[in-house]
Amino acid sequence: MLQGKNIVLGVTGGIAVYKSVEIVSRLRKAGAQVKVIMTEAAAKFVTPLTFREISQNPVSVSMWTEVANWNVEHIALAGWADLFLIAPATANFIGKVANGIADDMLTTTVMATRAKVIIAPAMNTNMFENPIVQENIKKLIRLGYVIIPPATGKLACGTEGSGRLPEPIDIVTVLTSLQRRQLQSLRGKKVVVTAGGTQEPIDPVRYVGNNSSGKMGYAVAKIAKSRGAEVVLVSGPTYLPDPPGVKVIRVKTALQMRDAVLNEYSDADIVVKAAAVADYRPQQTAEQKIKKSDSNLTIVLEKNPDILLELGQKKTKQFLVGFAAETQELLANAKEKLLKKNLDMIIANDVTIAGAGFNADTNIIKMILTDGTVIELPQLSKEEVAEEIFNRIESLLPVRS
Numbered sequence: 001m002l003q004g005k006n007i008v009l010g011v012t013g014g015i016a017v018y019k020s021v022e023i024v025s026r027l028r029k030a031g032a033q034v035k036v037i038m039t040e041a042a043a044k045f046v047t048p049l050t051f052r053e054i055s056q057n058p059v060s061v062s063m064w065t066e067v068a069n070w071n072v073e074h075i076a077l078a079g080w081a082d083l084f085l086i087a088p089a090t091a092n093f094i095g096k097v098a099n100g101i102a103d104d105m106l107t108t109t110v111m112a113t114r115a116k117v118i119i120a121p122a123m124n125t126n127m128f129e130n131p132i133v134q135e136n137i138k139k140l141i142r143l144g145y146v147i148i149p150p151a152t153g154k155l156a157c158g159t160e161g162s163g164r165l166p167e168p169i170d171i172v173t174v175l176t177s178l179q180r181r182q183l184q185s186l187r188g189k190k191v192v193v194t195a196g197g198t199q200e201p202i203d204p205v206r207y208v209g210n211n212s213s214g215k216m217g218y219a220v221a222k223i224a225k226s227r228g229a230e231v232v233l234v235s236g237p238t239y240l241p242d243p244p245g246v247k248v249i250r251v252k253t254a255l256q257m258r259d260a261v262l263n264e265y266s267d268a269d270i271v272v273k274a275a276a277v278a279d280y281r282p283q284q285t286a287e288q289k290i291k292k293s294d295s296n297l298t299i300v301l302e303k304n305p306d307i308l309l310e311l312g313q314k315k316t317k318q319f320l321v322g323f324a325a326e327t328q329e330l331l332a333n334a335k336e337k338l339l340k341k342n343l344d345m346i347i348a349n350d351v352t353i354a355g356a357g358f359n360a361d362t363n364i365i366k367m368i369l370t371d372g373t374v375i376e377l378p379q380l381s382k383e384e385v386a387e388e389i390f391n392r393i394e395s396l397l398p399v400r401s
């Protein structure tokens with residue numbers, strides 16, 4: 001995917017600069033041409049000579065260095081790039097770009113490029129979580145920049161939390177995924193998505209249900225289609241319009257959803273179960289409306305089939321993704337569900353957090369993989385969350401082939 005691509009790597013001043021050397025090496029091994037721009041602070045951690053030897057290209061640091069041939073170097077580099085990666089990206093760099101400041105070689109070149117810009121923040125946890133930094137990141141995402149979420153773990157400063165630069169192999173995987181997307185990366189794949197809540201009837205008027213709007217599942221279906229997949233969306237009741245080009249199967253109850261999903265499952269390549277399926281249904285459904293009386297009403301509930309568990313048991317080639325909407329012990333409950341239901345990935349979110357609950361246009365998720373890796377994302381639109389989910393799925397698909 002990266003063979004013959006021109007990639008500019010911007011390196012800013014953080015201790016994670018040492019990982020950037022391996023990023024250059026991996027990009028070169030993938031067949032890309034790489035040119036490096038360093039900030040003066042970055043050059044305090046690793047010398048430009050190191051990047052020059054690994055990239056086999058000159059390294060730019062200052063705008064005022066004498067050059068052998070006339071050109072406007074930052075314009076030349078900006079036009080040369082097919083992809084523009086900044087790793088690591090400090091809070092200072094993110095703040096500059098988000099607010100249009102171009103005062104050195106790197107920020108000036110970023111301002112001048114028309115290439116896709118991918119930014120991998122790396123900093124102290126408190127700095128990353130600072131509301132100003134988070135607002136700057138959200139602004140960049142809205143403007144079309146790609147943000148690679150930092151990893152979680154022990155940081156060089158001695159604290160533990162979000163802020164680690166992801167491993168070079170993961171960063172290169174993101175670049176590969178971007179190239180795949182441009183090439184209709186899911187063409188030839190069948191993706192089955194479930195969305196919305198189910199409604200379990202008590203009588204012809206009333207039902208047992210939940211607050212799911214279906215927005216997350218519909219966003220997943222839309223993004224899968226944009227990447228060239230054949231998409232089947234099994235949807236509970238919702239007011240949302242059908243995503244263009246997607247086959248939509250509308251159901252009401254959990255039993256109907258189970259039948260529809262199983263009917264599409266055998267030839268599916270990827271299944272994303274984003275629906276909020278009712279765990280229980282009334283044991284008996286009244287044929288007529290139950291009239292109000294002075295006495296209490298008792299409704300006996302029976303367990304609905306666990307569709308996701310059944311899919312995990314029947315899984316052959318399918319890449320199976322579940323969702324865990326929790327109100328407490330988010331990671332523990334999600335990891336248990338991941339293992340119990342034989343999933344390949346689970347998307348966990350705390351629905352009590354503003355911007356992450358039902359009916360919202362945004363979500364705040366953690367992606368959990370079978371090896372225990374947890375990828376935390378900031379608050380994003382649900383379509384942006386869907387993009388990140390498929391970036392991760394596509395990075396793992398070759399392992400399953």
